[in-house]
Amino acid sequence: MKAQDFISEVRKGNIDVVKHTEEVIKQVKKINKDYNYFNVVSEELALEQAKKVNKKGKLAGLPISVKDCICVKDVESRAGSKILSGYKPVFNATCIQRIIDEGGIIIGKTSQDEFGFGSFSVNVGTDFKIPRNPHDEERVTGGSSGGSAGITAKAEFPHVSIAESTGGSIANPAGFCGVKGITPTYGLVSRYGLIDYANSLDKIGVMSKYTEDCELVLDVIRGHDERDSTSLKEELKEGKIKKIALIKESLDVDNDVKEIILGKLKELKIKYDKVSLPLTFKYGIPAYYIIAMAEASTNLAKYSGMRYGLQEEIKGSFDEYFSNVRSSGFGKEAKRRIILGTFTRMAGYRDQYYLKAMKVRRLIIEEYNKLYKKYDLLISPTMPCIAPRFSDIVKLTPLKQYMMDVLTVGPNLAGLPHASFNAGFSKRMPVGVMFTANYLNEKKIIEIGKKF
């Protein structure tokens, strides 16, 4: 059932929200045993919300799952990291507060790569479980919002997941799991209450089985928030799709992926020109990773085992104490990124790496801007392959893993709204197609998404 239909039944009094929520929690726990989509199932909070649900709310009674990196009051929120063990926020993220005010029911915190540091949700923090693809348990969900995509695919109840993307973490798992995932324009949804990965790149977005459900929840969570200094005041732009283009370089992917996407575009009678984004495809990966790691290393400096999260008995100097807690609390990929990020900001290297990457980002933004003078939407595959097997991922060096983000880093570096929709299946595995629009043109993405 679509969310809108469910909500109108709730409003009419045809659905008992408490009973429905109990049933949903039961199903979620059952799914979680095999697939590991949740770090926490927030049963107590969900039932408490169900009992006093606002039936007039835009999301009355609708089950909502939330990526672990988004703060939910009184529910352990760890961004998939051991270093945040036991952390229970004393406030709600702005997007969560808006959902609760409209009657949405928070069912739990979804699994992810630690702090978002990964493309397959295999870099979960020490002691966390790795989510499995809903179509094949031997394969990855994609990442970093892997748990959100997995539960969205598996849920047989109306549901929307609140996910987050820094370099592709919504589109990627949505593509690999065959669901819809929309990443909005940078600044459209407040980042207040988001456990930061990289401030100039992080965007909160939505996943669902239906475009209409993504639209409904995005409408609730978007809008200016004075507690986020990068939150936009502008409204979404009106306008219909007139011209679409396919990005030439993006077809350098596995053949099955290419065939399925071109076939689907033909089936839907979507007409397109072919265009080129040479700089984005050549330099997007290094520019993205330098910026993301530099910002991540500064954001992670605050985890020191004092005010919240993992704590040990206080002894030794502050250097020793902080180093001990951080060394046991961060997982391997977090350590890699802290070291690389710290290095690229250090005196002597800052111009060569960090500032250079910021200038290349300027070129990439300009390259997109030129195309949006003529086109409303750009098409590419979401990922270059179908969801890999766990046994294939372990063979890839970290760099090889980073390179899998080649299609998603462009729109994320430029802060452009983009979405993945399912174009079909290869060997029973979903293949995602990605649409990218100009700033604040989410309505065009939703318009095309309704065809899928």
Add this chain to the structure above:
Amino acid sequence: MKVDKELILNVAKNARLKLSEKEIDEFLPELKEILESFSKLDKVKTDKLEPAFHPINIKNVYREDKVEKSLSQEEALSNSKNKKDGYFKGPKAI
């Protein structure tokens, strides 16, 4: 630039991380490979460009300087085991 054990240890120290011998051995070739791929950017001409610190041009935001409701001391301390007399307790600084 030479990426060696000494450099990694120096960066790790700056970042307050203690790495085991095993971690250093594993990271060294990985970080070399990654940094080498990053130097691809050297080839891009960017002389006249301003860095894009944000994807969208962001202006400074001001607000009225007035007192608003904030977390109570109790709430602010609620996630810490290390506290005393209403304050956080930390390791020795000197």
